[in-house]
Amino acid sequence: MLDNIDKLIIEELSKNSRITMKKLGERVHLTGQAAASRVLKLEESGIIEKYTVTINQAKLNCLIHAFITIRLNNPYHQSFLSFIKTQEHYILNTYKVSGDGCYILESRFPSNEVLDQFLVSLNEYANYNLSIVINKQN
Structure with missing residues (x-):
């Protein structure tokens, strides 16, 4: 306690x-x-699990902050998860969720062109819904 x-x-x-x-x-x-x-x-006791660093992605020129809801029709997610591991320079967090999708990806991209290339590649593994962050509320 x-x-x-x-x-x-x-x-x-x-x-x-x-x-x-x-x-x-x-x-x-x-x-x-x-x-x-x-x-x-x-x-x-496991209450403190690890210490982390918060990176200012905008200062690293990753200006596009997006949440991507992933919908998979196939019950075998391994090929999608393997693809995501190869994209870790864009993916900040991967959340397995219930509801409208199977996963939510929190991601950062340096440009719309790079985002578009990522989405074209992603579409080989999953359907998705893209939400772009306009502003973070504190």
Whole structure:
């Protein structure tokens, strides 16, 4: 069971996972060593699974942010999933979903031309519905 200190630690690490244990301890009113001990327990219990980096895709010239709903008629999805693995430089996340589609791909493309080439290739494996992100709401 998490206490308030654990929740504060998770909140601080969510903002900046590279924070020093000393600084983390200051923010949650513990010593650096006590904060490190708490973080280790959160990792060992599986509450903290990994640390990640958020990339600003627009600064990498990937200006087109799209969500692609995938519909597969074939119950065997392996060829589609194999194709998606070859496209990981465009695919940020792949979600298996229920509802109107089988998967949702969160993707980024540098241009409409590259997006179009991707969709032509994708159409060999699946039908899709494309949604382009206009603006991210915070």
